[in-house]
Amino acid sequence: MNTRAIKAIVRKDLKVALQNKGVLLPIIIVPLILFVVLPWILAYASTLANVAGTSVSDLGQLLESMPAGLLNELSKYTGEQKTIIFGLVYMLAPMFLIMPVMVSSVLAADSFAGEKERKTLEALLYTPTTDRELFTAKLLGAWTSAILVALLSFVVYAIMANAAGWQSIHAIFFPNWMWIALVVWVSPAVAGLGLVVMVFASSRAQGFQDAYQVGGLVVLPVILLMVGQVSGVMYFSLGIVLAVGLVIWLIDAALLFFASRSFRRGELMTKL
Amino acid sequence: MTSPAIHISSLTRRFGDKNAVDQLTLAVQAGEIFGFLGHNGAGKTTTIRLLNGVIEATSGQAIVLGLDPQTEGPALRARTGVLTETPSLDERLTARDNLNIYADLYNIPQMEVSERVNSLLDEFELADRADEKVGGYSKGMKQRMALARALLHKPDVLFLDEPTSGLDPVAARHVNDLVEKLARRDGCTVFLCTHNLVEAQKICDRVAVMEHGKLVAIGTPSELTRQFVKRLDVDLEVDPQKIETALQVFRDSPELVVKPPYQNKETFTLTLSGPKAIPELLSNLVKMDVPVFKLAPQEANLEEVYFAINGGQE
Numbered sequence: 001m002n003t004r005a006i007k008a009i010v011r012k013d014l015k016v017a018l019q020n021k022g023v024l025l026p027i028i029i030v031p032l033i034l035f036v037v038l039p040w041i042l043a044y045a046s047t048l049a050n051v052a053g054t055s056v057s058d059l060g061q062l063l064e065s066m067p068a069g070l071l072n073e074l075s076k077y078t079g080e081q082k083t084i085i086f087g088l089v090y091m092l093a094p095m096f097l098i099m100p101v102m103v104s105s106v107l108a109a110d111s112f113a114g115e116k117e118r119k120t121l122e123a124l125l126y127t128p129t130t131d132r133e134l135f136t137a138k139l140l141g142a143w144t145s146a147i148l149v150a151l152l153s154f155v156v157y158a159i160m161a162n163a164a165g166w167q168s169i170h171a172i173f174f175p176n177w178m179w180i181a182l183v184v185w186v187s188p189a190v191a192g193l194g195l196v197v198m199v200f201a202s203s204r205a206q207g208f209q210d211a212y213q214v215g216g217l218v219v220l221p222v223i224l225l226m227v228g229q230v231s232g233v234m235y236f237s238l239g240i241v242l243a244v245g246l247v248i249w250l251i252d253a254a255l256l257f258f259a260s261r262s263f264r265r266g267e268l269m270t271k272l
Numbered sequence: 273m274t275s276p277a278i279h280i281s282s283l284t285r286r287f288g289d290k291n292a293v294d295q296l297t298l299a300v301q302a303g304e305i306f307g308f309l310g311h312n313g314a315g316k317t318t319t320i321r322l323l324n325g326v327i328e329a330t331s332g333q334a335i336v337l338g339l340d341p342q343t344e345g346p347a348l349r350a351r352t353g354v355l356t357e358t359p360s361l362d363e364r365l366t367a368r369d370n371l372n373i374y375a376d377l378y379n380i381p382q383m384e385v386s387e388r389v390n391s392l393l394d395e396f397e398l399a400d401r402a403d404e405k406v407g408g409y410s411k412g413m414k415q416r417m418a419l420a421r422a423l424l425h426k427p428d429v430l431f432l433d434e435p436t437s438g439l440d441p442v443a444a445r446h447v448n449d450l451v452e453k454l455a456r457r458d459g460c461t462v463f464l465c466t467h468n469l470v471e472a473q474k475i476c477d478r479v480a481v482m483e484h485g486k487l488v489a490i491g492t493p494s495e496l497t498r499q500f501v502k503r504l505d506v507d508l509e510v511d512p513q514k515i516e517t518a519l520q521v522f523r524d525s526p527e528l529v530v531k532p533p534y535q536n537k538e539t540f541t542l543t544l545s546g547p548k549a550i551p552e553l554l555s556n557l558v559k560m561d562v563p564v565f566k567l568a569p570q571e572a573n574l575e576e577v578y579f580a581i582n583g584g585q586e
Binding site: 004012118 | 321364376377378
């Protein structure tokens with residue numbers, strides 16, 4: 001493997017992608033809302049949740065319908081603290097996964113379909129890079145960026161969540177082991193999922209927007225997890241997080257196998 | 273004679289039920305500028321792709337610089353440069369960034385990158401705008417930039433796909449001058465795909481003409497004109513007093529003068545049935561007492577070859 005060529009493609013893809021507003025805006029705005037603004041709203045709502053008659057008292061009732069395991073984990077906290085911990089630690093956990101999946105898919109759309117749209121792929125295919133190097137470089141750029149953005153979001157969120165909950169809890173409560181597993185185990189896996197789905201979507205799409213619209217469906221599993229968590233069907237325990245991560249890694253491996261087989265120079269060239 | 277830089281034998285590429293390249297056999301000598309002519313869809317671009325190992329052949333074989341494009345693609349592409357029909361530049365990056373990235377892709381020694389990039393930017397007259405985004409360049413500048421990128425790794429064979437398409441005459445001439453300089457000064461083999469026949473005639477040592485994926489003619493421009501252009505245009509000047517008589521001679525010799533003459537004062541441009549018509553026509557004019565002041569055959573060009581071949585096909 002020519003690592004210099006791989007690094008060059010990664011550098012090029014990121015440099016080009018970050019000049020596309022369609023790529024840059026969601027990468028900035030989504031974490032800003034989810035991990036800076038939302039913790040404060042949730043913390044404030046949690047303080048009202050235990051006040052009968054307020055419009056957010058449903059949050060307290062929602063907590064009562066949660067699985068026993070979660071209630072057990074929260075048992076050491078008082079009423080208001082429980083709702084804050086529930087909101088900031090558990091409810092937002094599946095939402096965090098939107099970050100890596102979104103960043104990887106938006107970058108992959110720009111790298112694969114966007115390159116086709118900008119008519120820059122042909123020159124790249126005439127370079128001495130092998131198909132494997134090209135494929136690796138294209139995946140690596142989007143994947144590592146997604147993981148880095150997710151890590152950064154996690155750090156920002158850790159600060160924001162603790163700050164927002166401090167008034168009620170008076171202790172550092174975030175992150176717990178479940179969140180660490182979420183960041184280091186599940187987050188790279190969902191980034192990979194966004195990536196490979198976008199590779200397939202891009203092979204049929206004419207441009208960035210086309211690919212992003214089709215590939216955007218990959219956030220559906222994340223939304224299902226969110227619904228599962230909010231409805232009380234399940235909750236993000238360490239065990240569940242590890243298991244979800246494993247399933248996604250296995251799906252990634254299978255999709256990656258097919259994607260790498262279909263990534264052929266000749267195929268790409270004839271579709272230009 | 274040196275061994276061919278490109279050797280193609282019965283090369284075929286099929287797309288669906290159509291042969292984009294059909295049993296192509298030819299050789300291109302090292303250091304020559306080889307014109308590959310044909311209209312859109314004749315198989316020129318597909319041939320470039322096959323010769324660089326970016327698409328697979330259905331059958332047949334090609335050897336470029338002693339390497340098989342099908343099995344040794346990366347090694348071969350390290351020694352070839354390709355200027356695609358569209359410049360294929362990253363327009364959101366500067367010219368310098370574009371070149372630096374390709375320097376890494378071609379694994380050019382780090383120590384040499386900066387010097388090579390600067391020297392190409394100078395040679396292609398892009399140095400003063402090297403740090404501007406390529407998206408703001410004119411079409412001619414983009415084409416020069418793409419050519420500079422194709423030459424960054426000093427390729428032994430340069431493939432050019434319609435390098436002057438869409439350029440104004442000044443920009444086109446600039447690109448052609450650069451290509452000629454590369455071949456004559458640096459000994460680079462140039463495989464030039466074009467449908468600009470005037471350009472091909474001017475700079476190519478030999479040309480091949482493609483029709484629907486098949487090779488229909490190959491040779492030097494003058495060999496092809498001798499082979500395919502049977503008619504001959506001549507400029508003829510006669511005594512102004514005898515113009516009417518001369519016109520009568522032309523009318524009476526339809527087997528010699530095959531098209532109505534074009535007259536500009538006392539000078540005619542005649543299309544004769546071939547070089548052998550000249551002495552007979554002169555004899556007829558002398559018999560009718562028409563003094564001939566000048567008779568100059570025009571050199572046939574590739575355009576006539578091209579139309580003669582197409583006429584023959586249709």
